[in-house]
Amino acid sequence: MRDVAIVGIGITKFGELWDTSFRDLFVDAGGRALKDAGMDGNEIDAMYVGNMSAGQFIQQEHVASLIADHAGLVPIPCTRVEAACASGGLALRQAFIAVTSGIHDIVAVGGIEKMTDILSDQTTGALVTAADKEWEGYVGTTFPGLYGLMARRHMHKFGTTEEQMAQVAVKNHKNGALNPRAQYQREITVEQVLNSPIVTEPLNLFDCSPITDGSAAVILAPANKARKYTDTLILISGSGQASGTLSLHDRESLTEIPTTIQSARTAYEMADVGPKDIDLAEVHDCFTIAEIMAIEDLGFCEKGEGGSLAEDGKTALNGEIPINTSGGLKSKGHPVGATGIAQAVEVVSQLRGDSGKRQVDGAEIGLTHNIGGSGGTGVVHILERGD
């Protein structure tokens, strides 16, 4: 199995991009990644694309070949991978596997979602197809509803407070304000979060990630060919993926996500590191409670202490374990299929020392954590600066 490096990164502006089509959005991200790697498109051997539901959002399936064509890269193999909001992370994993196998050398992997071309109630309806439609969707559940249940149980069991959840949003907006690609580049206060409209108790509007258009791309190469394209070698040292129940009612606990724990274990073992070795992490904060559960399940603190960790500023940019330096899904935005790749873009930028005002000093090892649905899929990657 060959070592794999990330040699190029690119990301579009995230937001409500009504003037940009799906295919143009992808080519924008991919072109930036190529430019970053100093590479011609004809050096790409294969592509992977993470996309949750272009079928529902823009009535277009078969998007991998569509994109390869629009990018002028046919006939190279291009493969779409879907695992709801973990589609991007999972596409990264498939590309990683393809490079390790030796089947392909230079592989571009992108994530994309165009979510604002339909009405917002249709978007909510499309998103709930990431849950168990027969057991959850048809009875009217939405994703805020599912995470609301988890939040309520976490509050009951561990004493987590609405203020602590609000602190997550405040911190992520503070980071997002420093990210020129973020959908919301402005700071907010705890009071604003607590006074924002209730979406589903105990989650207010500012506890929820937004609906976003956006795309991100990275380019992988075997480590021994990476120096041609990059001065700073960034290796994918660990990759883990796990499947879990789509339905909440099938889980033993509502206060943890087993696929986070399992995929992290696999990734930590492959990279031969532990949570204490991680310098920063991009985690799946689709709701503020999701970030709190994630930092617990990833091992950055004991179970139940995630709320305190946020409250005490330990996950801030200058804290013990900076979380979501990009602004996270909450502030950077959450184009569902793109999110997993956008996380990798941020971590690579940090490990290179290229993150400007939001740079974490001396970052050597970073982690990305991408979740599908309410935890039905978990994907964790560990990225490291190479020698």
Added chain:
Amino acid sequence: MRDVAIVGIGITKFGELWDTSFRDLFVDAGGRALKDAGMDGNEIDAMYVGNMSAGQFIQQEHVASLIADHAGLVPIPCTRVEAACASGGLALRQAFIAVTSGIHDIVAVGGIEKMTDILSDQTTGALVTAADKEWEGYVGTTFPGLYGLMARRHMHKFGTTEEQMAQVAVKNHKNGALNPRAQYQREITVEQVLNSPIVTEPLNLFDCSPITDGSAAVILAPANKARKYTDTLILISGSGQASGTLSLHDRESLTEIPTTIQSARTAYEMADVGPKDIDLAEVHDCFTIAEIMAIEDLGFCEKGEGGSLAEDGKTALNGEIPINTSGGLKSKGHPVGATGIAQAVEVVSQLRGDSGKRQVDGAEIGLTHNIGGSGGTGVVHILERGD
């Protein structure tokens, strides 16, 4: 790169399966494949699923984890792959890559589509999202329309006749009549094809593959571990994938499908064989003209001679190069995401000598050919009996 074998196969009845849910259908196919391999589910390390559009057909995305859960196999990684009607073949390729890489050993790969739970006009609308929706779908094109254009051009350029296309349907129904899993297990005549209702000139109803529910599964293992599960070693000796333009108007020719030619070239080279070495092939006959173009593009005859090949009986069960011994998409049925896996199931069965009344004598090397949309994706695999 390790050699990879197929050690288990399973397929459900194909048809209008209104009494069976999506998840039950998959578990049926997977369970049969496990039984065939004499394997417990807990020996499976990972799964891949080919599915085109559960999002549109049954309002359910995130189907990989759903299926892993319903099969009792969480937390193993399960990944959905989509490339329209080539989703199954592409899932097989990703599973193949995963085993070659050494990341996983025993990998189950299934294909599934549940197409008859919505009204047939909605099905046609969902299927056209495999074409270029902006350039083809919105102006009212359907898939019979696109293949009708290709048929008309093929007739004009090469003198191919409606009778020759009808011969393809007659031959595939003759084979399907011998396949207890086929949707239509009855023979038809050339007259019946020519007198069936026009769908889109020059294609009549019996030139078109049907709308189908169904699932198929195969189990892969590294070749050096395969003997534990099977007496007859069947190797995946070649795998090719290519992307092409989704839109017909972007192609240089309407009478060939470049992704067939390119993916076949890659697969032939990897397997170190040529068209003359192939003993039988399952090709993507979504329409009768598609089979004619496929056998040309795969190199079984010169360009333009596909119609004659069918007319002369050379593609029949006892012909020079038996094509679609299963009945093909036309008679066996075409649950779009399952088709690529069902093709592999048929070829493995033939290479094992287990195909009963439709057995091709002495078959040693077989080929599967799976197309997405009107040719936007092509996937070709070559399977061989090992020593």
